[in-house]
Amino acid sequence: MRCQECGERPATLHFTKIVNGEKTELNLCEQCAQEKGDLLNQGTDAFSIHHLLSGLMNFDQNIPTAPERSERALRCETCGLTYNQFAKSGRFGCSNCYKSFSPKLDPLFRRIHGNTTHSGKVPTRAGGQIKLKRELQSLKDELKRSIEEEAFERAAEIRDQIRELEKKIASG
Amino acid sequence: MSLQRFMKEAVSEWMRGKGPDSDIVISSRIRIARNLVEHPFPMLATDSQLEAVIEKVIGASGQEAFQQLGDFELVKMEDLSDLEKRVLIEKHLISPNLAEESRKGAVLLSNNESVSIMINEEDHIRIQCLFPGFQLKEAWNLANKIDDIFEKQLDYAFDEKRGYLTSCPTNAGTGIRASVMMHLPALVMTQQMNRILSAIGQVGLVVRGIYGEGSEALGNLFQVSNQVTLGQSEQEIIDNLESVARQIVEQERMARKQLMEKSKIVLEDKVCRSYGILQHARVIESKEAAQRLSDLRLGIDLGIINNVSANILNELMVMTQPGFLQQYSGQKLTPEQRDEKRARLIRERLLIEHHS
Numbered sequence: 001m002r003c004q005e006c007g008e009r010p011a012t013l014h015f016t017k018i019v020n021g022e023k024t025e026l027n028l029c030e031q032c033a034q035e036k037g038d039l040l041n042q043g044t045d046a047f048s049i050h051h052l053l054s055g056l057m058n059f060d061q062n063i064p065t066a067p068e069r070s071e072r073a074l075r076c077e078t079c080g081l082t083y084n085q086f087a088k089s090g091r092f093g094c095s096n097c098y099k100s101f102s103p104k105l106d107p108l109f110r111r112i113h114g115n116t117t118h119s120g121k122v123p124t125r126a127g128g129q130i131k132l133k134r135e136l137q138s139l140k141d142e143l144k145r146s147i148e149e150e151a152f153e154r155a156a157e158i159r160d161q162i163r164e165l166e167k168k169i170a171s172g
Numbered sequence: 173m174s175l176q177r178f179m180k181e182a183v184s185e186w187m188r189g190k191g192p193d194s195d196i197v198i199s200s201r202i203r204i205a206r207n208l209v210e211h212p213f214p215m216l217a218t219d220s221q222l223e224a225v226i227e228k229v230i231g232a233s234g235q236e237a238f239q240q241l242g243d244f245e246l247v248k249m250e251d252l253s254d255l256e257k258r259v260l261i262e263k264h265l266i267s268p269n270l271a272e273e274s275r276k277g278a279v280l281l282s283n284n285e286s287v288s289i290m291i292n293e294e295d296h297i298r299i300q301c302l303f304p305g306f307q308l309k310e311a312w313n314l315a316n317k318i319d320d321i322f323e324k325q326l327d328y329a330f331d332e333k334r335g336y337l338t339s340c341p342t343n344a345g346t347g348i349r350a351s352v353m354m355h356l357p358a359l360v361m362t363q364q365m366n367r368i369l370s371a372i373g374q375v376g377l378v379v380r381g382i383y384g385e386g387s388e389a390l391g392n393l394f395q396v397s398n399q400v401t402l403g404q405s406e407q408e409i410i411d412n413l414e415s416v417a418r419q420i421v422e423q424e425r426m427a428r429k430q431l432m433e434k435s436k437i438v439l440e441d442k443v444c445r446s447y448g449i450l451q452h453a454r455v456i457e458s459k460e461a462a463q464r465l466s467d468l469r470l471g472i473d474l475g476i477i478n479n480v481s482a483n484i485l486n487e488l489m490v491m492t493q494p495g496f497l498q499q500y501s502g503q504k505l506t507p508e509q510r511d512e513k514r515a516r517l518i519r520e521r522l523l524i525e526h527h528s
Binding site: 005006008009029031032078079081089090091092093094095098099105108109112113114115116117118119120121122123124125130 | 207209211212213215216294316319320323324327328329330331332333334335336337338339340341342344345346348376400401402403404405406407409457506507508511
């Protein structure tokens with residue numbers, strides 16, 4: 001058999017890919033496989049991430065429980081994506097899916113990230129209040145540290161900053 | 173087109189290889205994923221919704237603060253040939269996903285190609301900053317700045333608990349992917365890579381070879397990046413990656429030193445043979461080219477070879493990829509023609525070295 005890419009060298013590598021029951025075969029020589037390596041690899045990479053994710057998401061469904069039927073019918077009202085479709089594709093359809101599938105997401109995020117709650121950057125406009133609340137929290141932490149270290153002057157400064165910030169938050 | 177002129181156009185800032193620790197760290201990259209509220213993610217959006225996203229990003233990039241960052245050009249995927257797209261992928265400026273899968277995909281490219289903002293990839297917006305050498309913080313600062321400028325005009329999908337909302341749950345939270353590309357020939361030669369690979373997996377980072385298949389790394393080039401995007405701050409993610417990468421750099425330096433002390437003549441032989449082959453070969457496959465270029469680069473870094481510039485590995489690794497070779501030749505090539513062309517391009521490139 002000749003390599004189907006260059007049609008010149010004999011094919012020594014044979015790939016069979018089955019996606020949703022659809023079978024594709026690739027017969028390549030070593031050189032072409034190398035050249036194509038990039039592409040093939042990305043294909044399989046994407047597939048494995050996919051696969052892994054939907055494996056994670058379907059984890060619960062392997063254990064038959066009573067509310068299973070209602071979970072299966074979980075659907076995002078904004079974009080129409082069902083939880084089942086999400087579990088299969090590993091992709092949310094819109095930002096509202098995060099709310100729609102919320103009851104199922106904590107275990108999922110814990111498995112992927114070992115965590116369920118964001119602690120990084122907050123956008124200035126969309127996050128307005130959130131940003132202030134986070135600032136407040138970090139000031140409070142700092143206050144506690146200052147008191148423990150008996151740095152009372154610094155603590156007094158921080159206390160004033162906290163009062164300012166609380167006023168700002170209260171006035172919206 | 174002459175090779176010199178082609179190179180001038182072909183070489184991005186990151187390939188020039190000037191930067192801190194650039195003897196080992198080839199490039200540093202930050203990519204952040206953002207989406208707009210009230211627009212379905214690209215997977216489910218209609219063509220007209222996707223066009224609206226492009227318009228909004230163009231609008232946001234019209235702000236004065238953005239213009240001050242330099243000249244940008246918007247390139248739509250539908251206006252590019254397959255070959256042109258392939259070249260952008262090989263230069264790491266766009267993802268294969270944007271080139272092949274996206275509808276209405278586009279990229280906003282900076283003049284020196286250190287910033288590429290992908291539109292309508294898996295997420296509406298992906299801001300990527302790619303710097304030569306070990307400059308993760310610098311790359312993050314720039315990406316963060318662009319993000320702030322965009323946010324002045326764009327309504328991002330953000331949730332207090334989940335952070336920035338992305339199409340794939342593996343990116344949610346910070347939406348950040350930080351990575352460093354490293355040249356680690358001595359660790360490979362001394363068979364220490366496996367030990368390092370398994371250690372890295374335990375601290376929430378992932379390593380892959382680039383341009384290679386599976387675990388095999390072509391040209392001893394490895395990319396280390398963060399896996400976790402939710403629950404850690406951007407700063408923590410970057411600091412974590414930076415400190416691990418720093419340790420790998422030290423290990424590689426140590427391995428190089430040991431090789432020079434214990435088996436100098438073997439190393440010199442390996443480097444010089446590879447140099448000879450690159451100078452004289454008439455046919456060379458990409459795998460062999462990558463290995464020989466890696467040897468040559470190691471020889472340059474260790475002072476075994478003195479009259480060749482160090483960025484040759486970065487440049488030629490990209491330029492000897494199939495897309496680039498065909499672009500340079502101005503035509504489609506069979507694999508055998510490519511092997512011949514690749515050998516010629518390398519020979520000519522080395523000749524330019526000697527004349528300059």
